[in-house]
Structures are given as C-alpha cells and as structure tokens.
Amino acid sequence: MNEVSVAEAALNTQGATHDVSAYAFQNDVVRNLICRVGRYPDIASPHDWYMALAFSVRDRMLARWAASTKVYAAQNVKVACYLSAEFLIGPQLGNNLLNLDMGDEAREAMHALGQDVDALLAIEEEPGLGNGGLGRLAACYMDSLSTLEIPAIGYGIHYEFGIFDQVIRDGWQVEVTDKWLQNGNPWELVRPDVSYYIGFGGYTQQQTDAEGRLRVNWIPARQVKGVACDLPVQGYRVDTCNVLRLWKSEAVESFDFQDFNAGEYYEAVQEKVVSETLSKVLYPNDEPEAGKRLRLAQQYFFVSCSLQDMLRLAALKNTSIEHFPDLFAAQLNDTHPSIAVAELMRLLLDVHGLSWDAAWDITQRTLAYTNHTLLPEALETWSLPLFQSLLPRQLEIIYEINHRFLDSVRCAFPADDARATRMSLIDERGDKKVRMAHLATVGAHAVNGVAALHSDLLRQTVLRDFAEMYPQRFLNVTNGVTPRRFLMLSNPGLAGLLDGTIGAKWRADLTELDALAAHADDDGFHEAWRAMRFDNKAALAARIADATGIDVDPNALFDVQVKRIHEYKRQHLNALYIISLYRRLCRDPGLDIAPRCFIFGGKAAPGYAMAKLMIRLITGIAEVVNDDPVIDGRLKVVFYPDFNVKNGHWVYPAADLSEQISTAGKEASGTGNMKFMMNGALTIGTLDGANVEIREEAGADNFFLFGLTAQQVEQAKRDGYRPSDYVKSNDELSDVFSQIAQGRFSRGDPNVFRPLVDSLLQFDPFLVLADFADYVACQQRVSDAWQDARRWTRMSIMNTARSGKFSSDRAIGEYCERIWNARAVRIDLEQR
Ligand SMILES: *Cc1c(COP(=O)(O)O)cnc(C)c1O
Secondary structure (H helix, E strand, O other): OOHHHHHHHHHHHHOOOOOOOHHHHHHHHHHHHHHHHOOOHHHOOHHHHHHHHHHHHHHHHHHHHHHHHHHHHHOOOOEEEEEOOOEOOOOOHHHHHHHOOOHHHHHHHHHHOOOOHHHHHHOOOOOOEOOOHHHHHHHHHHHHHHHOOOOEEEEEEOOOEOOOEEEEEOOEEEEEOOOOOOOOOOOOEEEEEEEEEEEEOOEEEEEEOOOOOEEEEEEOOEEEEEEEEEEEEEOOOOOOEEEEEEEEEEEOOOOOHHHOOHHHHHHHHHHHHHHHHOOOEOOOOOOOOOOOHHHHHHHHHHHHHHHHHHHHHHHOOOOOHHHHHHHEEEEEEOOOOOOHHHHHHHHHHHHOOOOHHHHHHHHHHHEEEEOOOOOHHHOOEEEHHHHHHHOHHHHHHHHHHHHHHHHHHHHHOOOOHHHHHHHOOEEOOOOOEEEHHHHHHHHOOOEEEOOHHHHHHHHHOOOHHHHHHOHHHEEEOOOOEOHHHHHHHOOHHHHHHHHHHHOOHHHOOHHHHHHHHHHOOOHHHHHHHHHHHHHHHHHHHHHHHHHHOOOOOOOOEEEEEEOOOOHHHOHHHHHHHHHHHHHHHHHOOOOOOOOEEEEEEOOOOOOOHHHHHHHHHHHHHHHHHOOOOOOOOOEEEEEOOOOOHHHHHHHHHHOOEEEEOOOOOOOOOOOHHHHHHHOOOEEEEOOOOOHHHHHHHHOHHHOEEOOOOHHHHHHHHHOOOOHHHHHHOOHHHHHHHHHHHOOOOOOOOOOOOHHHHHHHHHOOOOOHHHHHHHHHHHHHHHHHHHHOHHHHHHHHHHHHHOOHHHEHHHHHHHHHHHHHOOOOOOOOHHHO
16 A cells, blocks of 8 residues: 555544544544543543544544645645734634534534533633734635635734733723633644744845846844644535644744853843744734834734745645746735735745746736725834834835836826825835835735725725726725624524525525525514524523623613724714613603613723723713613613624624614724624614625615715815714703713713713714714614514514625635636545
C-alpha cells in the first residue's frame, strides 16, 4: 500500500472520521475524554465533558477538511480568501453539530453517558474576536463559503484577548478582560510549521542585480514570527470543510542562554514579550485611531502573513506567478487589511523579482475591497511619520503607486488640480496622512458597498471622484446573515414549524421561505406561530431574570434594540421615547396601553464617553420605571448585559419589534435587522442601510417607517439645523428634557447627563430631535397593530416569508460570480 491508502485505511478502521452514528460517537467521546483530556468518566467535570465532546466533533470535521484540502491541492481551483481583522464567530459546538447534521446523535450519545448537551453548550466560551457587525459578517461569510462548497480561507488575527466582557455596575458599563483562552480552545490547531517572518522599521537600500535591474532591499530593524492557528469551518450538510487561519505573533527565535550575559538575557526576554504583544488584544472600534502604532502593526502583521501564505500555496501549484490571480481572490473586509495593496506589490517586486507593471497587474486582479462606512471620522488614515517608522518600504511603494495614479488622474481630468489633491493617496493638508480607503480603491479591481443605498451614497460622496474615474469598478453586494446560526440553531422552534408547514427545502435555499406566505391567513398556523414565539420569549425572559433580576412578562410586546452603542444608532432616541411614554402614564395613569418590554443590549467602546452615558441613561430609566407603582408593570426597561453572539441566540428569536433607527445615511447596511426579520420580528426603522431593502421585500404594509431620508438629513444640515427649536415647539419633548435635567434618572444628580443633554440641544449631530415626533407617531402605529393580534401575527409571518434575500448564501453567491470568479468544488468523503 502507498502512504495515502495506508492513511485512508487507518481513517476507515477508526470509523471516527466519517461515522456520525450515536454509538460510534459515544465511544469516541469516551476515548477523547481519556486520551486527550486525560480524565476518567467518573471524575470528569462538565468542562472535561465539553472538551471531549468538542474533540470528537472536531475529529469529524478534520476528516472532511483533509478531504477538502486534498481536492484543492490536486485540482486547479480558485480559492476565495477573506481578509478581515475581525471574525466574530460565536460559540462553535452547536453550530458544528448542526452543520455536520449530527445534533440528534450527539444528544443520544451524551445522554447515554449521563450528560446533557444543552448544559455543555451553556459553558462554552465564545471567541470574541470582533466588535460587532463587521466581524460577524466575516463569520457568516465563512459559513456560507463552506456550505456553498467554495474553496476558501479566512485570514485574520488570533487575539489573545477579544472584545471585553461587559458588566453593569451601578448602572454603568464596566469592562472586564476577555480571557477566552484560559481553559483552552478545543477547536483550533496550532501549526508551528506554517509560519512567516514579518519585519518592521529599518531602512531600504537600492542595488543593481545580475541582470542590471534596480532592486530594493528592505532591512527591517525588528522581526516577529506569525504562526498559524487553524479553525475548521464546516459547511452545512456537505463534506466541504474550509479553514479560518488566524495568526498569532511570536518572538523570532528562542535565544541561546550561552550567548547572553545577565543584562542581555533580560533584554532578550523583553524582546520576546514585545513580539507577543502584537496579537494580544483586539482594538474596540469607535475610538480615535490617533497614534495607535500597535494597531497598524497588527494590520500589517496579519496581512503579510496571509499574502505570504497564499504565495506559498500558489508556488505548490507549479504554475507561473502570473497565474496567481487565477488561483486566489482576496477580499479586503474594510480598510483594515488595505496595506495588502502595498505589501503584495513589495512581495512581487522585491521577493519575486517582477517588474512594476507585472506586479501591479497581479495585485489589482487579486484584490477587491468592501467599504463599510460613510462616516468621515471612521475612514482610516495613518500619519506619515508613524507609517514611515514602521513600514518604510511599503511607504515608498505607496508613493510610487500614487505618482503613477495621479499622472493618470491628470491625464483623465486635465487642468483639475483640486481633483488630484482630493484623490491623492496622501492627505497633504496639515499633518500628512496616508488615506487607506484611497489605497484600497486604487489597488482593487472591484469596490463594493454593503447595501443598495450605501453603495449609491458611496459613489456620490466619499468615493465620488473614484467612481467617476472608474465607474466599472463600483458595485453593490447587500450583506446577508447565515440562516444556520440565526435560524436553525438559535430558533429550533421556528425551524421545526417551517419544516412541518412548507417542507425542508428552505434549508438549502432560503428564498423557499416565500412559500410561507400561503399560510399567512391560516388560523391554525397563526396559533402555532404564536405558541412558538411565546416559548422563545419565555426563554429570553428567564435569561433576563437571571442576568438582571428583572421580571418581564412574555405576553408583553418585546421591543428590542441590540447592537453596539453609538450616537448614530440612536439608542437615545429610543430612550427619549420611553421617558415620554412614562410621563404620559404618570399624567394619565388610566391610559389604556399594551404592556411593552424595552430590551437593550450592546457594548460601548471603552473610550467613547457619550456612548457610556447612553447606557447609564437606559439603566437610569429602568431604575425609575420598573418599580413605579403607577406603571404597574405595563412598561419594563431592561439593559441585558454583555450582548454577544451567544446572547444574541436568545434575543433575536424573541423580539416582536426590531429597532433599526439610525440616522438615514449613516448605517452602511446593518445585519441585526436581517436576523430579526428572519425570526419574525417587525421592523421600526428609517430608510437607512439594508432597511430599505427589508421594507421592499416585506412590503411597506409590513414595516414601520419613520424619519428623514438621507437627502433630507443632508438638506437639514445645510439649512442650519437647530435642535433646540424642536424642543421649544414640542411640550412632550421639553418635559422629557426637564425630567432628565432634574436628575430624575440619575438618582437625583442633575449633572450626570449634562454632556448628553448639551450635545443634543446644541449640536445633535445625528438629528435625534428632528426625528423624535415622527418616531413617537410611528410607535403609536406599532401599538395599534400589536393590539390586533391577528394582524400582527400576519405581519410577523410575512416578514419571515420575505427574508430569503438576506441569507449570506445569496451574498456569497454574488461575490463569487461578480467579483471572485470562484466556483463550487464538490467534496465527497465517501469516495476518497
Ligand atoms: C449581528 C450582530 C451585530 C450587528 O448588529 P447591527 O444591528 O447590524 O449593528 C453586532 N453584534 C453582534 C453580537 C451580532 O450578532
């Protein structure tokens, strides 16, 4: 037998790798408990059992991964590489069991071992390797890539500390270090053999090579090593298993004791510590980037590791480097990996010895860029001195790209110096800066926004000059979310009801949910729908009681706003409305209103004082309203702490109303809005991001619309918007402000919310007060609809029925076809 068939025979006799039957699985869990965890069943802790179960699941994924890799290596497939500084993948066990289609067998096996899978799922730590929507999008896309059988690699950073854990103390957010690795991570494989050297600082030298060509040699001052940590990403009900490859930094070489005297020894240890800080911690977003040298170093570190890895894999193919773009497509998730433009050029020029034109052609054909923001303050720039000191060679290359690029601008638009200045990769005003969005746009063959409105605004505003110069390069790919995690896994009640009502076709193609529309007026189905939703709400109520001590009634309308806390997302608009409602009930205690439970969740960036104050306002309102005898439980306000993917599993399926109330023109897409819709929540929202498309799909009758449009927002600003005018002309609103100013929601202290109130009254950059009255009126329409249970249920069903477009499978299909030119490759474990 040759080596390969020996290996296959071993796998087959083990049975472990393919066999998903309960009995084989049970034996495997015990074997893993003893041989990998090192414990006998009678003394094993729940965490030991969790690890044994996770290893047994991982074994099955590794067999599929090996089979996938083998096919990818043997054939000339194109690999889609998704480069992202964040992957907010969420808990893994439940999702992997689902995608392997072995949830029932695992339950049976664990039950036979006296273990409850739900209890084990509950103790799993979530890898919080992202801030919010952008990182979660990357994770949804990895799930869809595997499910659609597209050869793919996710490239990112193995942060030792992910996004902080949030606790609420005295109503304020407190950040706690996320030690997600402290009990080990059973899903990852460290690959010491897959590692690359990454340089920083130093200087460059020019020299002439043997053929008389000018070459540049970069001599970095320091080096670190990037080591691959691989996480398998299993597709749903297919044998494809791709990899998420996260880089962690290490010191280059362990040093030799004999070479050091005592002083040098400690310096050398220090050097090792510094090297390892590179992948230590995820930066929270929404904070000024200023001076974050380590952040730029992180970005370069993971991008260089990833590109070197792709070039190594390409070299295994025995084709010439010119074919690199036929083997790999690299998508840049926002500008965080945009240094890839300069780094791929450097590798092709300095390491592979290509000419500029050949290198540029390969770079452009390989890279594509997804923009995620229109907020000018969120567009990344790096000061030139900082950039120069960290990446001198890459800066030289950026200058050369810019030189050639600006020549082409002047050629296309003669006598328009202002345009060239605007488009330059370097911002020459004041302290000079490198504009990363410009670098990404120039270096990519495709640039996309993430919702139809966002892509339009991108072309009209921040990248207008570029869209005029390269109209073909710009396109839209509306975001999506994975229905595996956000429907099948987190809402099994709904999934079962769907199977029983329209069959299981929706599991392979979410647009099949459309068939649900035929049942939207069926009374029997309404009853089952409401029962399913009640159970989901009762389950969330139990978690809320556990986390906050607040009792909420599952019969109340669950009005939910969960997302990062930010002024543009306008949690304070929601808060002001709650105060106005509360005041109305205080004035008229007999008012007939449907009980509502307002549920908030989300983290504020640690340095974003205004966002932290918004959390305090919400908890302050909760303190007053929840215990007020006049309210008598008709209003409840909850701040559900530590919103993350795991908590989201309980929240999205339990929401009746989805709050998507950002200032129009500010939210690029949103993805929370899609998760809510899929699970049957109705949206109250502005015409912003993907809300526009959600309303189109659901139908205007099944959506609560309010607020200024993006155009009206811009117009109001041009017309000299004066927020205080809105307060003067609205008695309800002025009463709300006077209550806050009196310290009503800050335990009597009138100073606490002053910065928030002053900001709203003086500037209100996100037009909260301009939209207030319309929001209140729209909430009245929500209440009216809710009072008519039949009408509400119908609307809820229609939202799920029309949510098919928002599957990340549709989005990934568009990327494959329109940007990557990537195709499915069938993996069949049985026929290896
Ligand atoms: C989906 C998701 C988000 C994004 O929510 P938006 O409402 O689109 O801002 C943020 N955080 C987590 C944990 C999520 O699952």
